[in-house]
Amino acid sequence: MNLSTFLRRLAPLTLAGAAFATLATPSFYGTVYEHQPDAATLTRVGRVLFFDRSLSASGRMACASCHDPAHAFGPPNALSTQRGGPRLDQIGLRAAPSLMYRAATPSFSEHYQESEGDDSIDAGPTGGFTWDGRAASVHEQAAIPLLAPNEMANTSPADVVARLGRSPSATAFKAAFGPHVLAHPDLAWKGLLLALEVFQQNPAEFSPYSSKYDAFLRGQAQLSAAERRGLAVFNNPDQGNCASCHISAIRRGVFPRFTDDGLIALGVPRNRTLPANANPAFFDLGLCGPLRTDLRQHADYCGRFKTPSLRNVATRQAFFHNGVYHRLDEAVRFYSLRDTQPDKLYRDAHGRPQRVPDDLPAAYRANLNQDAPFGPQRGAKPPLSEADVQDIVAFLKTLTDGYQPAR
């Protein structure tokens, strides 16, 4: 659901019969709120809410605690997954993604057809928010952490609105939506999600396209020899083939986000440091559950997770949906070793090397993606040499925003 559909859905919630005698002329918002904040106001309020720790049960956790602007709106530390809950002692299943370059994410579809090129090609499950695409939009997404017991741990939307009423953000919120908005928890809740969403669409903060690679694409910077080699391996369909999923080229004048938003099973190793994984029968299978519940019957979807943007990836200290790796070179090397030297990656329940993915039950192994760089036989030469891995890492570092050309 895009922003305007969302606003249209708000319309039935108008305050007919409520305390407002006069409402401004119907507009973009219908006659929903006393005030009709413009995008700049929503952005400002959304930013205030994003940093407001008092919206959590612990009083110590804001959106920014896990999505830190100093780390491309990703996690500020090397923990695989962040701690939340009322006492900040609950350990989640998934790594916090960067929130940058998310605004153009298509809504989830099981049969995605690219709007460009050959639209008869079914690209399969694509889009949506979170690692399994279960949130249809950024405002739906924001409800998840606010209400998740292991994150901001509010018990209901009304609970969030009550906290908002007592928080320092209340003044800005009422100035934006009207003095009585907090008396209407439904509306206040929707206003809060809307402000957070509009804030996250602010291009200056969330999609500045200010990396060295962007400067290179604009013809304003040269890549170093290692960065150029890394880009070539990244793009080469017979070698890294990374760009087949992490799109690297300008298409129809649009700069690349380094994702095609596809949901793909890579067979990332089990992260044995996560408490949920102490149970050998537990598996986070992404698209087919357990966090996502509508596609449980689709055995062919088990193990699929959303392809993340690689923009700003070098600012991260935990990689893949379960944060199993803490170094970028390890994350890149995974692609080269999965099929050629799997025993270097996977362990059995006793910690001994094994040859098959250890976080995907055997019944779902056929779901694993087999395109390059995957596919070579076990024991064959890894598709990426150690020098290739280092070159790719050098290239990925050019995707960090805030590049200052040397003078």
Ligand code: HEC
């Ligand atoms: C405790 C850490 C934590 C907090 C606090 C948190 N998030 Fe997240 N966020 C995550 C994790 C983990 C995911 C991935 C969830 C999943 O895949 O199930 C995520 C995913 C997202 C996504 C989807 C991104 C994508 O690429 O699909 C958005 C948007 C988002 N969060 C926004 C917010 C907002 C807004 C807030 C505050 C209301 C917030 N988050 C608070 C950890 C957090």
Ligand code: HEC
């Ligand atoms: C077939 C599609 C596909 C190809 C090809 C591919 N990736 Fe990925 N990439 C993904 C998916 C899906 C994930 C998330 C998987 C997960 O967490 O289970 C991912 C995750 C990553 C991550 C972790 C990012 C983060 O935020 O945690 C890095 C780094 C990465 N890929 C780099 C590469 C490189 C380098 C190559 C080429 C050698 C490559 N990818 C090829 C689909 C692909």
